[in-house]
Amino acid sequence: MAEIRxxxxxxxxxxxxxxxxxxxxxxxxxxxxxALLGPxxxxxxxxxxxxxxxxxxxxxxVYFDGVDVTESDTARRNVAQVFQFPVLYDTMxxxxxxxxxxxxxxISKDEISKRIAEVAELxxxxxxxxxxxxxxxxxxQQLVSLGRGLVRKDVPAILFDExxxxxxxxxxxTLRGRLKELHRVTKHTLVYVTHxxxxxxxxxDEVVVLNEGSVVQSGSSADLFLQPEHEFVGFxxxxxxxNFLNASITNGLVVLNNQEIGSAKSFGGQNLDSGSVRxxxxxxxxxxxxxxxxPVQIDRVENRxxxxxAHFELAGSKTIAKLSNETKVASGxxxxxxxxxxxxxxxxxxxxxxxxxxKVS
Amino acid sequence: MKTRxxxxxxxxxxxxxxxxxxxxxxxxxxxxxxxxxxxxPTDRLFIGMDWFYNITNDPLxxxxxxxxxxxxxxxxxxxxxxxxxxxxxxxKSGWKASAALVMVAIPLIIPWNVIGTxxxxxxxxxxxxxxxxxxxxxxxxxxxxxxDGWILILLVDVWHxxxxxxxxxxxxxxxxxxxxxxxxxxxxxxxxxxxxxVELPKLKRVxxxxxxxxxxxxxxxxTEPFVITGGGPGEATTFLSILLSNIAVGQFDIGRAGAFSLxxxxxxxxxxxxFFTVLTxxxxxxxxxxx
Numbered sequence: 001m002a003e004i005r006x007x008x009x010x011x012x013x014x015x016x017x018x019x020x021x022x023x024x025x026x027x028x029x030x031x032x033x034x035a036l037l038g039p040x041x042x043x044x045x046x047x048x049x050x051x052x053x054x055x056x057x058x059x060x061x062v063y064f065d066g067v068d069v070t071e072s073d074t075a076r077r078n079v080a081q082v083f084q085f086p087v088l089y090d091t092m093x094x095x096x097x098x099x100x101x102x103x104x105x106x107i108s109k110d111e112i113s114k115r116i117a118e119v120a121e122l123x124x125x126x127x128x129x130x131x132x133x134x135x136x137x138x139x140x141q142q143l144v145s146l147g148r149g150l151v152r153k154d155v156p157a158i159l160f161d162e163x164x165x166x167x168x169x170x171x172x173x174t175l176r177g178r179l180k181e182l183h184r185v186t187k188h189t190l191v192y193v194t195h196x197x198x199x200x201x202x203x204x205d206e207v208v209v210l211n212e213g214s215v216v217q218s219g220s221s222a223d224l225f226l227q228p229e230h231e232f233v234g235f236x237x238x239x240x241x242x243n244f245l246n247a248s249i250t251n252g253l254v255v256l257n258n259q260e261i262g263s264a265k266s267f268g269g270q271n272l273d274s275g276s277v278r279x280x281x282x283x284x285x286x287x288x289x290x291x292x293x294x295p296v297q298i299d300r301v302e303n304r305x306x307x308x309x310a311h312f313e314l315a316g317s318k319t320i321a322k323l324s325n326e327t328k329v330a331s332g333x334x335x336x337x338x339x340x341x342x343x344x345x346x347x348x349x350x351x352x353x354x355x356x357x358x359k360v361s
Numbered sequence: 362m363k364t365r366x367x368x369x370x371x372x373x374x375x376x377x378x379x380x381x382x383x384x385x386x387x388x389x390x391x392x393x394x395x396x397x398x399x400x401x402p403t404d405r406l407f408i409g410m411d412w413f414y415n416i417t418n419d420p421l422x423x424x425x426x427x428x429x430x431x432x433x434x435x436x437x438x439x440x441x442x443x444x445x446x447x448x449x450x451x452x453k454s455g456w457k458a459s460a461a462l463v464m465v466a467i468p469l470i471i472p473w474n475v476i477g478t479x480x481x482x483x484x485x486x487x488x489x490x491x492x493x494x495x496x497x498x499x500x501x502x503x504x505x506x507x508x509d510g511w512i513l514i515l516l517v518d519v520w521h522x523x524x525x526x527x528x529x530x531x532x533x534x535x536x537x538x539x540x541x542x543x544x545x546x547x548x549x550x551x552x553x554x555x556x557x558x559v560e561l562p563k564l565k566r567v568x569x570x571x572x573x574x575x576x577x578x579x580x581x582x583x584t585e586p587f588v589i590t591g592g593g594p595g596e597a598t599t600f601l602s603i604l605l606s607n608i609a610v611g612q613f614d615i616g617r618a619g620a621f622s623l624x625x626x627x628x629x630x631x632x633x634x635x636f637f638t639v640l641t642x643x644x645x646x647x648x649x650x651x652x
Contacts, residue, residue: 054543074546087544090562100558104549148548 002065002156002189003030004051009060011046016058020046022214023060028206030065033183033190035204037197039236043213044193045161051191052159053077064156080149081159085166086141088133095120095129098147105152119147122182139171150182157189164199176203197237201225209233225282226343231350234280240309243286243319244347245279254279254346254356257315261294261339264346266354278347279356283309285340286321288329293336300331310335388626394619405616412620422621424596425604429580432515432600436579437572439519444526444571445564448534449556451527462531465524473521477588480517484589503590507597510590514598517585522578526571533567534560569640577633601625 010023021043028034036044049055051062053074061070069077080101089097095116102112120126123143128136133144142163149158160179164172180203183190194200200207201221208218209232216230217223228234234242247256249264252271256279264272288310296319302309303325310321310329314337321337323329344356395412399405416422451465452458468476486492486502495501503513537560545555583602586592592599592607599607605625609618 049543052543052547054546074543075549079547081543081547083540083544085540087538087540089558091558100550101548104551104554145544148544 003063004028004157004189004191005063005066006051007061007063009047009050009057009062011043011050011055012058019058019213021050021057024215026208026215026218028189028191031187031189032205033180033192033203035200035207036191036193036210037195037200037207037236038210039195042210044195044210047210048081048159048161048191048193051157052079052081054081078152078155079157079159080152080155081161082142082146082149082163084162086133086138086145088141088144090132090134092133093130094125094133094136094144094147097133097144098129098151101148101152115151115153119151122150122185123147123178139167139175142167143175146179150186155188157191160190160192162194163192164194172199179203197239201237209236211236227345227352228280229352231278231280231347234282234345234347238282238284240283240320240322242280242282243314243317245281245315245317245319246276247279247315248276249274249346256294259294262356262358264354265357272346272354275348277353279339279344280347280352281339281344283320283322285343286319286323287338287340288321288323288327288335289338290336293338296335296337298329298331298333298335301329312337391619391622394615395623396620397616399615408616412617413624415617416620416624422601422604425599425601428596428598429582429600429602432511432582433576433579435515436518436522437575439515440523440526440575441568441572443519444523445530445568447523448527448530449560451531453535462528465527468521468524469528473584474588476517476521477585480513480520480585481589484513503594505594507594510594510597514582514586514589517589518579518582521585522575526575529567529571530564533564537563566644569636573633573636573640576636577629580629580632 004027006024006026008023008025009021010019011021012019036047038044046055050057053069053072053076057070061068063069064077089100092100098116098119099112102115107115116129117126120129123146125140125143125147128140128144133141136144146163149155149160164175167175176199179190182188192200192203194203201224205220206218207221207224209216209224209230211230211232217228217233224233224237228237228242231242231244234244245256247254247261249255249272251274252263253260254262254264254277264277266272294314296312296314298310298312300311302311306325308323308325308327308329310323312319312321312335329335339356339358341358342355345352346354346356396407396409397405398408398411447465451461471479483489484492484501484503486496492501492503500506501509503509541559541563542555545559550558581602582600583606586598586600586603587606590598592603602625605618605621608614608621
């Protein structure tokens with residue numbers, strides 16, 4: 001259990017021509033569950049392997065509880081890691097598999113059997129302890145892999161590299177719940193790599209969103225959803241993702257479709273400079289009203305059971321509004337669109353720069 | 362329910378015909394010889410199983426059998442561990458890996474009697490570079506000392522065939538996903554433990570094939586001793602194959618050679634079959650366990 005601090009950490013696989021991971025600074029509190037979220041090839045596994053010591057970073061330092069471990073190899077860092085698919089020792093039984101990391105570190109027999117019993121109990125593996133892992137279902141195999149990550153008490157962190165990929169969809173929920181429970185009980189620092197937003201958002205205290213080798217935002221699930229600091233976060237998190245509309249700012253007023261729709265305020269409160277801007281608003285924060293608002297023509301309404309999605313075009317962009325079932329809306333109908341005051345943001349060069357404040361208030 | 366259609370047998374017919382002419386008929390000819398004492402093409406005598414009794418009680422053949430068998434065991438004991446050791450230290454990627462592979466494969470593509478001739482000259486104490494150099498330190502003369510002859514043939518076989526083991530093991534090692542090595546590093550496993558618990562179990566199948574191939578081939582070794590020592594000095598390197606060809610084309614004792622070939626053939630066949638059966642049974646056991 002440790003606080004993990006990354007300082008100017010970057011990595012290049014080709015000697016500095018291109019960076020798989022651009023230099024970044026992050027600090028993760030001891031005992032937190034952290035998710036590294038991003039599409040394939042965004043550098044999240046590279047980051048994980050740097051923390052576990054399987055890769056030595058091209059630049060920057062890694063600190064565990066303030067101790068520089070950048071040069072230490074994996075065994076000395078003592079971290080635990082669980083891989084994408086079950087990695088097991090075929091010739092050993094489940095209990096021997098679980099004992100292996102402890103045995104290699106010269107821990108006494110009594111202690112080992114005590115730890116195995118505890119972990120098996122926790123993961124519900126007790127009845128399989130004497131089996132060969134090859135005989136087990138793949139989800140149970142992954143549990144054994146997981147168990148090998150959990151047997152050591154003194155690890156600074158447990159790292160997961162998309163550990164639920166091979167698991168059956170139905171069982172995923174169970175396992176995810178069990179992981180969360182584990183975290184609550186053991187208070188280990190967990191780092192969890194995934195490309196599945198649901199997995200990341202439900203699992204982690206802190207979600208780090210990566211794109212093209214850079215951290216675009218790091219924060220709680222609510223932060224990422226309610227106030228994305230980067231267009232990528234708005235688009236990647238949420239289903240459907242955030243709507244983006246091309247607009248411009250003239251003398252502090254936001255102009256969309258040659259129509260002034262409100263004023264642009266930076267987070268300090270002052271007006272933003274004139275120029276082009278992108279309005280970002282989540283489908284959840286768009287409503288339609290029959291009195292006032294921006295007139296739009298609804299193309300198509302999709303009923304999803306619990307809610308309905310209204311598709312329409314606004315300022316040349318396909319836009320979606322997520323409406324409650326009570327809202328009366330039909331395809332082909334015209335409607336008046338209302339932006340949520342608090343949750344309509346302005347982006348410049350993909351970065352959050354301010355929010356839209358309605359002029360009529 | 363599978364439908365049965367006996368017409369499918371017709372599709373196998375061409376293969377049966379081809380195999381008949383290339384394997385079964387020649388073998389039956391040998392079987393025919395084996396039950397006769399043949400003095401000349403016109404003068405022959407049916408003697409039933411006499412040759413078989415004769416051969417199984419012949420100390421000459423029994424000694425050759427012991428020689429061949431212990432040669433094969435020694436070949437396995439040297440080539441399998443050596444092959445694994447070399448495959449493990451070979452470069453894993455880049456031009457070095459390609460260069461190493463090509464170098465290792467060279468002995469495999471040289472014609473066998475060329476290998477024999479090369480070594481025969483190379484190891485000669487008078488005009489061979491190797492033989493000359495080694496005689497600076499110890500007495501080594503494969504033409505007069507039975508042990509030296511044996512060692513030379515063993516050495517040539519190791520030089521010639523260890524590459525096969527290396528290539529098989531190398532391919533086996535490359536197919537182990539890197540995650541296994543990473544997991545072992547995270548579990549704090551020593552080099553020995555990595556070999557014992559990660560590599561060896563994954564290499565099992567490949568090693569079984571290597572052992573089977575090397576046993577069969579070394580048990581049938583012919584060209585190298587024929588070219589280098591001619592079965593000598595004395596009878597030191599007279600393996601079963603050398604003895605067989607002496608009887609068949611040296612003494613033209615076709616009947617005895619026929620019976621000898623059949624026993625030789627059956628022995629290899631049975632050993633390979635047993636080996637193969639054990640291997641597949643073990644695998645099947647593992648698969649059913651997995652379910």
